[in-house]
Amino acid sequence: MMAKDVLDIKAESAQMDTDKMWIIMGPQHPFSHGLWTLKIQVDGEIVKDAEPIVGYLHRGWEKEAEARPYPKIIPMADRLCYAASMTYTHLFCMTVEKALDIDIPEKAKYIRIVADEICRIQSHLMWLAAVGTDLGNLTLFLWGMREREFFMDLNVRLCGARMTTNYTRIGGVRNDTTELFDRDVMRCVERFEKVLWDLIALVDDSSIFVSRMKGVGNLTREQTVNLGITGPAMRGAGVDFDIRRDDPYDNYDKIDFDVPVMTQGDSYSRYQVRIEEMFQSCKIIRQAVKKINALGKNAPYRLKVPSNVPAGRSTARLEDPRGESLMYLISDGTDKPYRLKVRSPIFTNVSAAKPLVQGSRIADVPVIMAMIDMCLGETDR
Amino acid sequence: MDIDTTYQAPSVDEIKTLLTEKFAGKVNVTKIETRRVYATLPKEFVHEVCEYIHEKLTFEHISTVIGVDMVDYMQVVYQISNYYTGVMVELTADLDNHDLHVQSISDIWVGGNWHERETYELFGIIFDGHPKLERLLTPDTYEFYPFRKSYKLRGQE
Amino acid sequence: MVYSSILNWVQFPDVMSNMYYPFNVYNLPYDISYKLWELLGGTIAWLINLLVPGNPVSTWLVCDEVVNMFALIIFMIVIFLVVFIGTLISLWEERKVLGRLMDRRGTMIGMKGFLQCVADGFKTFMKENTMPKKVDKMTYMWTLALVIGTSVLIACMIPLSQRWFVVDYNTGLLIIMALFALAPFFILVSGWGQNNKYSLIGGMRAAELMISYEVPMLIMIATTALMAGSFNIGDIVNAQFDSTWYFIPQIVGFITFFFCATAESERPPFDIAEAETELVEGWQTEYAGMKWGLIMLADYFRGYVACAMVTIMYLGGWLLPWDPLQINTYLPEITFLIKTWFVFFMMIILRGAIARVRPDQILNIGWKVFMPLSVINLAIVLMLKIGGVY
Numbered sequence: 037m038m039a040k041d042v043l044d045i046k047a048e049s050a051q052m053d054t055d056k057m058w059i060i061m062g063p064q065h066p067f068s069h070g071l072w073t074l075k076i077q078v079d080g081e082i083v084k085d086a087e088p089i090v091g092y093l094h095r096g097w098e099k100e101a102e103a104r105p106y107p108k109i110i111p112m113a114d115r116l117c118y119a120a121s122m123t124y125t126h127l128f129c130m131t132v133e134k135a136l137d138i139d140i141p142e143k144a145k146y147i148r149i150v151a152d153e154i155c156r157i158q159s160h161l162m163w164l165a166a167v168g169t170d171l172g173n174l175t176l177f178l179w180g181m182r183e184r185e186f187f188m189d190l191n192v193r194l195c196g197a198r199m200t201t202n203y204t205r206i207g208g209v210r211n212d213t214t215e216l217f218d219r220d221v222m223r224c225v226e227r228f229e230k231v232l233w234d235l236i237a238l239v240d241d242s243s244i245f246v247s248r249m250k251g252v253g254n255l256t257r258e259q260t261v262n263l264g265i266t267g268p269a270m271r272g273a274g275v276d277f278d279i280r281r282d283d284p285y286d287n288y289d290k291i292d293f294d295v296p297v298m299t300q301g302d303s304y305s306r307y308q309v310r311i312e313e314m315f316q317s318c319k320i321i322r323q324a325v326k327k328i329n330a331l332g333k334n335a336p337y338r339l340k341v342p343s344n345v346p347a348g349r350s351t352a353r354l355e356d357p358r359g360e361s362l363m364y365l366i367s368d369g370t371d372k373p374y375r376l377k378v379r380s381p382i383f384t385n386v387s388a389a390k391p392l393v394q395g396s397r398i399a400d401v402p403v404i405m406a407m408i409d410m411c412l413g414e415t416d417r
Numbered sequence: 418m419d420i421d422t423t424y425q426a427p428s429v430d431e432i433k434t435l436l437t438e439k440f441a442g443k444v445n446v447t448k449i450e451t452r453r454v455y456a457t458l459p460k461e462f463v464h465e466v467c468e469y470i471h472e473k474l475t476f477e478h479i480s481t482v483i484g485v486d487m488v489d490y491m492q493v494v495y496q497i498s499n500y501y502t503g504v505m506v507e508l509t510a511d512l513d514n515h516d517l518h519v520q521s522i523s524d525i526w527v528g529g530n531w532h533e534r535e536t537y538e539l540f541g542i543i544f545d546g547h548p549k550l551e552r553l554l555t556p557d558t559y560e561f562y563p564f565r566k567s568y569k570l571r572g573q574e
Numbered sequence: 575m576v577y578s579s580i581l582n583w584v585q586f587p588d589v590m591s592n593m594y595y596p597f598n599v600y601n602l603p604y605d606i607s608y609k610l611w612e613l614l615g616g617t618i619a620w621l622i623n624l625l626v627p628g629n630p631v632s633t634w635l636v637c638d639e640v641v642n643m644f645a646l647i648i649f650m651i652v653i654f655l656v657v658f659i660g661t662l663i664s665l666w667e668e669r670k671v672l673g674r675l676m677d678r679r680g681t682m683i684g685m686k687g688f689l690q691c692v693a694d695g696f697k698t699f700m701k702e703n704t705m706p707k708k709v710d711k712m713t714y715m716w717t718l719a720l721v722i723g724t725s726v727l728i729a730c731m732i733p734l735s736q737r738w739f740v741v742d743y744n745t746g747l748l749i750i751m752a753l754f755a756l757a758p759f760f761i762l763v764s765g766w767g768q769n770n771k772y773s774l775i776g777g778m779r780a781a782e783l784m785i786s787y788e789v790p791m792l793i794m795i796a797t798t799a800l801m802a803g804s805f806n807i808g809d810i811v812n813a814q815f816d817s818t819w820y821f822i823p824q825i826v827g828f829i830t831f832f833f834c835a836t837a838e839s840e841r842p843p844f845d846i847a848e849a850e851t852e853l854v855e856g857w858q859t860e861y862a863g864m865k866w867g868l869i870m871l872a873d874y875f876r877g878y879v880a881c882a883m884v885t886i887m888y889l890g891g892w893l894l895p896w897d898p899l900q901i902n903t904y905l906p907e908i909t910f911l912i913k914t915w916f917v918f919f920m921m922i923i924l925r926g927a928i929a930r931v932r933p934d935q936i937l938n939i940g941w942k943v944f945m946p947l948s949v950i951n952l953a954i955v956l957m958l959k960i961g962g963v964y
Binding site: 244 | 672675676677678771842843845926927928929930931932933934935
């Protein structure tokens, strides 16, 4: 059928099947948010097989961490997931604090909650913008980015940086909340709760958007759990588990919020879970800010910690915007870690690419992978 | 407590009792904290214990498989969590430096597949029965295992 | 003959008194080009006459036959320039309106952003003209030329008013539709000839989309012609002036034709053929630089043609029903262009608000929704015609 018999991509099999062909999406592809490859084998329009290839961004993070004293690892943890950087530094500081066996001040815990939730909203807004580009609608992209700017401004208020914030420290946070920070946060959150309805209306009121997301990328509860998928993708399939509520850390047990769970298991329910999570984050921020105000201006926000961590092992886990992230630390009494392991949620979510896209059409693949919300920095570490 | 019934949301004490009863002499539960159980076991029983934890105690999710290089020996650490109670069980198995083989648990939890691949390519621990034990994050041409202590970074020499 | 001043050459006679006048009725662009040549040719003739008095070249330059010949050449240029500027204005309109929808300003440089479009086109044309090694050279070049050529051809053939036309033919609407419908075949062959998996898929998708949306369009064109009594564009516009604009009785047809026109111009939400996020540009993958710029321009020409067809068939063409300022006699072309740009404005809003439709969903909509609707429209018009209302 070709004018000249030339293949311009590598095929897995030696000869070219006329009915099945391998399409390599990536690493330089407009839809992949980050540097990874997804090879899919298509038969006409249906996807038969898929294989994700990651590792383009592997920096040997864990090995590098073994050569640095603990405070120097905090900026490194920022760059693990550059889109949601507060949560990884928080996780690292929690792990070291567990190894040191200290209890950080109350104010620091509440400030960390506020920072985490701001990071969660901002990360979900970036995800929403990416969904817009994948579905061919640039209006959603620009509106999502515009809202995100307000939350990045809050980050600047708090610590001076928009993205890689480098804010939490072992024993607390780097600085107290600034003047009128609570006023700014409340203004931002109140405005956001109204404007989010506009963005939702753009998607939910249009049957084209909904029909492209419904019924696509279906997974049952058993499959989701067995594949190790965590986070909003798991809660969209009916698993009622959120580390903030069921395995609480840092005063999340003193805050009252709901965990959205949908039972359908397709892309639309994952989308709904994330939108509802944004509303719940606003609720959490309100309560935490009130508690910070109640503690007063002169409450301590940081403890002095020794630089040598006693020998032992500690684990901490945290509800990242993308799933369950975990750090495992083996310390040996010096000021550098012996072994520091990071578990990133996207690493396992991407490994489930084959069951997710099998059986759907080529045009559905970007939509399904957008709902997983890739961030390559944490996958490859 | 009955070791043959299925418990959906066992508490930490129940888990300790059940594990020590069923695998007497093999599993050694070292510590218990709120929602955490730590145990060590020889490497031959890893698969059996994991199967029991998965089916009878309904621990549906494997969080990580971690490799550790203690210079005289190696270790594999499994962290398994329960979605009904938030409990996490940590199993540690020691491996002799001359015999780095462990049975793979990717047939019990498919989510452990890539974790075991990563541990293999960074430490050299071979998981028997793994469907595709190849390099994942590092280039295919690497012939060494980067995260072992014998491989030194420039700042560590 | 003695000529004392240039005014002896530049006489501006009545254009229709020239016995070689090619049209039946008064034609404004031809009049303009006739007068332009009188001015230009007359000046050249007078200058030559100054150097060499009484030479035959000067008289040849301004005699009847030759004036017509040169006027025809300038006529082509005038028509193309007006259509080109009209399309550039619709391109500028798209960038500004889409920008405002997305809470930004669009292009800002140069006459509120208009010259930016010109500059972009200029930049694209300055790029290196490469040809990939693996493509089939004949199909690669010829299909592209044909796609662009037919698009520009029909864009120029649309009459802007009673006195602004190229050919006044009795089957006007049908010819425009026929040429409009040629593009999918060229796109299919082009996608195949590029020897690239992505282009092949893109070309096939574009062809299947366009072919399935042409059926409702043809039915609706036949319906309009039925209602007006002929395919002649002037007759259709005059019929709407006598009764109401046709989008009122044919409201179903108006909406359906609008969507079919959006699909035919490969605009979002129906732009699967160029879906960047899936197949990196589709059938245009291997075209770079100037060729890609021409494809983009041809896309906007087709968009302009589609909007013009909507205006002619449903929005009353170049006539306004209530006319206190006598625009119908003095500036009907501006009315027509403004109506076309308004229809394009509606297409832009559609683009900004809606996601891309999946290919199988597009075919579903085309065959299962739009075709029955166009048949319903035909039934309504038949009843109105038989009932004597129109």
